[in-house]
Amino acid sequence: MKFRIFDGQAFHEHGTSWTTEDGLLQQAHTFARHVAHHIARHKPGIAVALPPEKQLQHDFSSKPLIDPAAVPLADKVAFCTTTYGKIMASGKEFANAKVVLGEFSEVKVFASKHKLLSQHITGCRIVLMPLVKTSDGDTRYHYESFFKPGYEVTHVSDEKIQQIAAMALRIKDAKKISPGTYEAVLHPYVSGVLAHESFGHGMEADTIYKERAMAKEYLGKRIASSSVSIVENPAIEGKHGGYFFDDEGQLATPTYLVKAGIVGSPITDLSSAARMHLQRTANGRCESFDHKSYARMSTIYFEAGSGSKDAMIASIKDGYFLYNTGGGMEDPKGWGVQIQGILAERIKNGKLTGELFYEVGMTGFLPSILGSIAGISKEFLVEGVGSCGKGHKEWVRVADGGPYLHVKQVELS
Amino acid sequence: MPSPTNDTTAEIQTAKRALQQAIAILSTEARYADALYLSTTTRRISKNKKGAATAA
Amino acid sequence: MTTIPPLFYPTLEIARSLLARAREEKKAADWKLAHEHTHRWNVYYTKGAELEDVLQSERHDLTATAYVKQGKSGKRLMGESSFPILSNNENAIRQQIQDALFACTLTDKEDFDIPDDSFANAPAIELADPEIIAAASDGKGENGVHTLLAELGERFSGEFKKYGGVKLNGMEIHASITERRVLNSKGVDVHQKATEIYIETVITAVDGKRESEFFPAMTVSRLSDVDVTAFVKKYVTFAKDVLSSSPPCLFTGAVVLSEDAIPDFFAPRIDDAPLTAHTFGSTHYMGLARYEKGKQVIPGKVQGDKITLVNDPLVPLNPASQRFDRDGIAARRQVLIDKGIFVGFVASKRFADYLKIQPSGPLGVIELGAGSKTVKELYQQPCIEIVSFSSFVPNSLSGDFAAEIRLGYLHKDGQKLPFKGGMVSGNVFEAFANVYFSEETITIPDYSGPKAVRFEKLTVSGRE
Secondary structure: OEEEEEOOOOEEEEEEOOOOHHHHHHHHHHHHHHHHHHHHHOOOOOOOOOOOOOOEEEEEEOOOOOOHHHOOHHHHHHHHHHHHHHHHHOOOOEEEEEEEEEEEEEEEEEEEOOEEEEEEEEEEEEEEEEEEEOOOOOEEEOOEEEEEOOHHHHOOOHHHHHHHHHHHHHHOOOEOOOOEEEEEEEOHHHHHHHHHHHHHHHHEHHHHHOOOOHHHHHOOOEOOOOOOOEEEOOOOOOOOOOOOEOOOOOEOOOEEEEEOOEEOOOEOOHHHHHHHOOOOOOOEEOOOOOOOOEEOOOEEEEOOOOEOHHHHHHOOOEEEEEEEOOEEOOOOOOOEEEEEEEEEEEEEOOEEEEEEEEEEEEEEEHHHHHHOEEEEEEEEEOOOOEEEEEOOEEEEEEEEEEEEEEEEEEEEO | OOOOOOOOOHHHHHHHHHHHHHHHHHOOOOOEEEEEEEEEEEEEEEEEOOEEEEEO | OOOOOOOOHHHHHHHHHHHHHHHHOOOOOEEEEEEEEEEEEEEEEEHHHEEEEEEEEEEEEEEEEEEEEEEEOOEEEEEEEEEEOOOOOHHHHHHHHHHHHHHHHOOOEEOOOOOOHHHOOOOOOOOOOHHHHHHHHOOOOHHHHHHHHHHHHHHHHHHHOOOOOEEEEEEEEEEEEEEEEEEEOOOOEEEEEEEEEEEEEEEEEEEOOEEEEEOOEEEEOOHHHOOHHHHHHHHHHHHHHHHOOEOOEOEEEEEEEEOOHHHHHHOOOHHHOHHHHOOEHHHHHOOOOOOOOOOEOOOOOOEEOOOOEEEEOOOOOOOOOOOEOOOOOEOOOEEEEEOOEEOOOEOOHHHHHHHOOOOOOOOOEEEEOOOOEOHHHHOOOOEEEEEEEOOOOOOOOOOEEEEEEEEEEEEEOOEEEEEOOOEEEEEHHHHOOEEEEEOOEEEEOOEEEEOEEEEEEEEEOOEO
């Protein structure tokens, strides 16, 4: 539970985890007195006008196909044990496998003078991670994660489980890549991280306000060909980053960060929207009641195009297919790309060669990479679970993904 | 706009009532005030070579 | 919400008595309660050092764990299930315990024993800043700590104003007091109170139309350990060096780590550090570890200095220090790797039982043994020096890494040329086959050891 008061320049916040209804009201009185005391003692700074609020009263909830609360615990444990068995039985080379089934039920209620909103969001995730030993004793692994609003997430085909296991076996013999600039096809897992880490963080209005983002120089300008659009969308249903309203009571709607190659509007929290006179987007999010809200992403992706993955691979004489990543880090000021833990496969004469490369890093200048996008697939996938920090803290649940991207030039090492 | 379901639990009803009362107190002298109630429950079950583990 | 009382502590007693009853009735073999109580005071400044937000909060997190011993197919097994207690409603807690006891029957962990109080003789080390504690408890309440933080904020903005060509475009200062308590059915009851101060600044260096930034953060336990002058001087220099930097050229050769790159490399979110991950009892039990007790951690011929790695959770007023681990096992200083030989496991009570060793207690400050050369000798040219990674996240099991460089220097022909970008890539275990550590050492949060480390052969990607 948290309260906020805006004094015309700054917010004052009070968060608490244990209280009664009476205790809560007592705390509201005490907090209001504290803030009044603060205002009386401090000299005024720059006045900030918050955007006007509309009257709004709504209740929202997720629509799981199978309510996880209705599934017996024994069935959930059996799913994990059976899936673990399936992975381990698919090869003697597995040193171990990890199967995780997670679920959450999140209730949020937001109130202000004009708004009263509630949302109940449910989610289930599974993570499948086979581990193998290499001939020189190293341990390597492959993993994939899946997310759905309900227990239906466990409906993963045996074929998919075998694919994940088979990839781990192939990683056993993967090599290190020679650093260089290459042509590449990015799997949706990689294109999503590129959209999130490299582009999305630079479009957070609070970051731009602090003069931390090069995006400021590009607002309204072309950064890629007209086939490229990037969308930040908390309203996309059933994804790990989704919600109905943000932690500052703004209803979820999509925001085009890039529309037909032109850089659009930043995503905002209430404070940055007010300071920069920008439109509010539903991106004011906090880690918990004892953290401040910032401008944060939810689910971000490149919009689908008209190409196909197979045609992209077929068009490459010498390059790499990038399957998956371990994550990345933002560099909004330099608009640098830094994505690590990539699994890559060599493409030669239009075909995947089976030659794998493990723990590859991607780096470079984002506008150059976006400018070198040569193809966007119609295949589109936003699948897994993600956790996003602002710098190294302020963790919120997110998702990313999108289409396959054909990129002419990317630095891999 | 996302479509509202407009069905709520007792927890949500209680939180709404409390927050509205709090907002009435906080808004008396403030230009703007808001309140957020959050409650998250999680469960995690994992299976690996160490054995199955459950956390409720 | 309506069911939760303003006083938290009676709830802990309700949970304790219900768990104790389940044990008396032989429904549970054992139980554990872990309580964390945190007060937080944060101030946030945006561009122009304008105050943006002032936050104060208090939270309680209470987690209960039930243990059930059982036999299946002639094997002794341990069931374990944890759950957060979110209300003081006795019936609700009783139901949670019942659910957990059922969950225990579904788990199939190899048998182990939770620790008794003979393991929990937690040493008395100082973890809390008296200044923060006094400000929080002298009746001034939230304003007391916030006032201290606001004064510190003013010192930072004043210090930045002494430098030309830079702007302080944002700052966060957080302080917290966290009390932790672990108690169990075998008499463990340990407690600690720690403080933490976190500072992050956005420094923009400007030269005409060109701009660059450095975004440093620091965490300390004690307000008086914040050296405002030294912090500002160091990071203003870094921000300006980024401004005058170029992208790197492809380089294979000696790479020296210094400044912020050292703790990032040796103690990155500790669990992720490959050097320590292979000392974990859990890694050994699962057959994933590359170290063998009494043997070299780096296979093959090792040139240069040999690694000595110590886990020390007992450094006073260091935010990485702790008095006990999650089960209440007392902290102790322990050598993990001695001159290249693996000698000590980091293990919880459970994995210690499995491996028939002593539990280690918690991880703390990672201490790296000093080396044979002076810092000056380590910079023998040509070499690349890395002072800051964007984010160093190695694969903790394989040791592979590819990390982008936020700021580095090329030392060549008597010059020191700043660069930004490119990735340094390699494998931690291969890199240590030829490494030199400096004689001179530093102690900072999370890390104590050489001021500089030279790897003789690593690759930095860049223009060819």
